[in-house]
Amino acid sequence: MPINEKLFRLLIDNAMVGVYIVDEEQLFQYVNPALTAMLGYTSEEVIGTFRFPSFIHPDDIPLLVHNYQQRLSGEIPSARYEARALHKSGRVVNIEIYGTYVDINGKRSLAGTVIDITQRVTAEQALEELNRTLEQRIATELALSREKDRMVMQQSRFAALGEMVAGIAHQWRQPLNMLGMSVQALQLAHGKGILTAEFMERHTEKSLEVLKYMSQTIDDFRNFFRPETAPRNFRLDEAVERVVVFFTSSVNTIAITTDVQNRATMCGHMNELSQVLLNILNNARDALLERQVEAPAIVVAVTRSDTANLIRVSDNGGGIPDELIDRVFDPFFSTKDAAKGTGLGLYMVKSIVEKSMKGTVTVRNTGTGAEFTITLPFPGADDCGVERKGEHT
Amino acid sequence: MRCLIVEDVDFEREMMEFFLADYAVTETACNGEDAVELFTRAVAEGRPYQLVCLDILMPKMSGQAALKKMRQAEAAGDPAHKAVIIMTTAMNSREDMEEALWQGDCTDYLVKPIILADLVALMRKYKLIS
Numbered sequence: 001m002p003i004n005e006k007l008f009r010l011l012i013d014n015a016m017v018g019v020y021i022v023d024e025e026q027l028f029q030y031v032n033p034a035l036t037a038m039l040g041y042t043s044e045e046v047i048g049t050f051r052f053p054s055f056i057h058p059d060d061i062p063l064l065v066h067n068y069q070q071r072l073s074g075e076i077p078s079a080r081y082e083a084r085a086l087h088k089s090g091r092v093v094n095i096e097i098y099g100t101y102v103d104i105n106g107k108r109s110l111a112g113t114v115i116d117i118t119q120r121v122t123a124e125q126a127l128e129e130l131n132r133t134l135e136q137r138i139a140t141e142l143a144l145s146r147e148k149d150r151m152v153m154q155q156s157r158f159a160a161l162g163e164m165v166a167g168i169a170h171q172w173r174q175p176l177n178m179l180g181m182s183v184q185a186l187q188l189a190h191g192k193g194i195l196t197a198e199f200m201e202r203h204t205e206k207s208l209e210v211l212k213y214m215s216q217t218i219d220d221f222r223n224f225f226r227p228e229t230a231p232r233n234f235r236l237d238e239a240v241e242r243v244v245v246f247f248t249s250s251v252n253t254i255a256i257t258t259d260v261q262n263r264a265t266m267c268g269h270m271n272e273l274s275q276v277l278l279n280i281l282n283n284a285r286d287a288l289l290e291r292q293v294e295a296p297a298i299v300v301a302v303t304r305s306d307t308a309n310l311i312r313v314s315d316n317g318g319g320i321p322d323e324l325i326d327r328v329f330d331p332f333f334s335t336k337d338a339a340k341g342t343g344l345g346l347y348m349v350k351s352i353v354e355k356s357m358k359g360t361v362t363v364r365n366t367g368t369g370a371e372f373t374i375t376l377p378f379p380g381a382d383d384c385g386v387e388r389k390g391e392h393t
Numbered sequence: 394m395r396c397l398i399v400e401d402v403d404f405e406r407e408m409m410e411f412f413l414a415d416y417a418v419t420e421t422a423c424n425g426e427d428a429v430e431l432f433t434r435a436v437a438e439g440r441p442y443q444l445v446c447l448d449i450l451m452p453k454m455s456g457q458a459a460l461k462k463m464r465q466a467e468a469a470g471d472p473a474h475k476a477v478i479i480m481t482t483a484m485n486s487r488e489d490m491e492e493a494l495w496q497g498d499c500t501d502y503l504v505k506p507i508i509l510a511d512l513v514a515l516m517r518k519y520k521l522i523s
């Protein structure tokens with residue numbers, strides 16, 4: 001089919017892609033309007049003056065030269081690759097080149113087409129950037145939430161430590177007073193000339209007894225707050241009884257009763273349940289003392305429903321205002337001043353019950369006070385296996 | 394001087410009596426209710442206490458509640474007589490103390506462990522002894 005040169009020329013001059021012919025030295029012999037538009041020059045400026053590499057980003061020139069030589073030497077007939085060209089204004093134009101070796105009138109030349117892929121590359125880069133920053137953003141968020149977790153952990157450790165110190169301080173104030181009184185009594189009696197051997201003996205004995213009690217207090221607290229490692233079976237009512245005894249030893253103005261209707265065991269850490277109950281009891285104590293309730297009382301009940309073991313702690317301290325009751329389990333929510341409460345007590349209660357004991361904890365107002373219910377679903381972790389047998393023999 | 398010692402721990406009550414024996418005729422109560430009863434009767438019989446040492450944390454009726462009732466009872470008696478009521482406590486924070494005390498019209502307070510010299514200084518401050 002005869003196609004004349006004029007038609008070819010027409011097609012190429014109006015092509016939507018850039019078309020070029022360069023000679024052995026890469027000197028432009030022909031450029032079409034699409035290519036000159038792409039680069040910001042006129043064909044007069046380019047033809048016979050510029051070599052292809054003049055328009056290429058310095059970093060991409062080696063690639064260009066390499067491809068060029070491969071084709072000239074006949075190693076490969078054609079090459080298709082991407083490179084960065086430089087517009088007359090200095091702006092980078094991303095291009096894709098498809099070049100082929102041709103023989104024009106006995107002269108070794110290269111002819112090829114060029115398309116502008118700047119938009120595609122920019123879009124790809126934007127996507128890449130987005131992915132990268134997204135990763136970064138996620139990493140930052142993650143680090144932030146880890147930091148928050150760590151802070152809460154740290155705070156709760158402080159809270160436990162504070163609890164222990166406050167507990168010991170409270171337990172010691174009384175015996176310290178007794179010791180102080182004994183010492184002063186000896187001094188006073190001596191001054192009055194009535195210091196008999198019997199008097200001496202009595203006060204020495206009393207002092208030693210008090211010292212022993214103080215030492216015991218430290219041990220009790222240490223045991224109470226010591227973290228256990230392996231889970232083991234324990235009876236819920238025994239855990240409750242233990243906490244109540246511990247609690248009563250420091251709070252003697254509140255009537256606290258236990259109502260045990262269920263002697264189920266569970267597998268876990270008794271100290272964790274103790275901490276949970278102690279936090280709830282301490283809150284009840286705070287409410288009862290702060291509001292100076294007449295005949296303050298707390299009831300701890302161990303019962304069961306069709307599906308779960310239940311531990312319920314209720315007080316007659318007036319309860320929690322309706323507008324606040326949904327927030328009491330939030331970390332750092334507290335109505336007490338900073339010296340008295342960090343607002344982590346019930347947050348810890350919730351996380352221990354949910355994460356470690358696979359249960360739930362809820363609160364409601366009874367009319368006379370607040371009632372916390374810990375629900376530990378069956379079959380639950382009520383069997384540690386071998387240890388269980390050991391425990392019951 | 395007539396003094397009422399209100400303290401729930403036996404040993405501490407006994408020691409307080411021993412400490413104050415040289416300064417006052419002492420009577421004792423081991424809870425708030427008994428203390429209010431003794432105090433009220435003393436006012437009614439016209440032989441009120443000059444000094445009351447009142448423990449804050451006690452079973453049955455707290456020191457604060459007892460304090461209020463005592464001041465009420467006092468209002469019925471001789472208006473010229475107002476007992477020096479010193480609260481003693483094992484409470485941990487001084488803040489708790491101040492709050493509990495100043496709203497209740499007590500005269501002063503001592504934090505345990507109690508030092509006899511401090512108690513004597515307070516008696517002197519309130520002109521119970523010279």
Ligand SMILES: Nc1ncnc2c1ncn2[C@@H]1O[C@H](COP(=O)(O)OP(=O)(O)OP(=O)(O)O)[C@@H](O)[C@H]1O
Pocket residue numbers: 159279283284287315317318319320328329333334335336340341342343344345346347370
């Ligand atoms: N039994 C209760 N009666 C009335 N209010 C309660 C009771 N238990 C909890 N609350 C309210 O819930 C809030 C949150 O309790 P939470 O134990 O989490 O913190 P906190 O007791 O204020 O401080 P922390 O326990 O860290 O020392 C309390 O400040 C209190 O207002």
Ligand SMILES: [Mg+2]
Pocket residue numbers: 279282283341345346
């Ligand atoms: Mg709390």
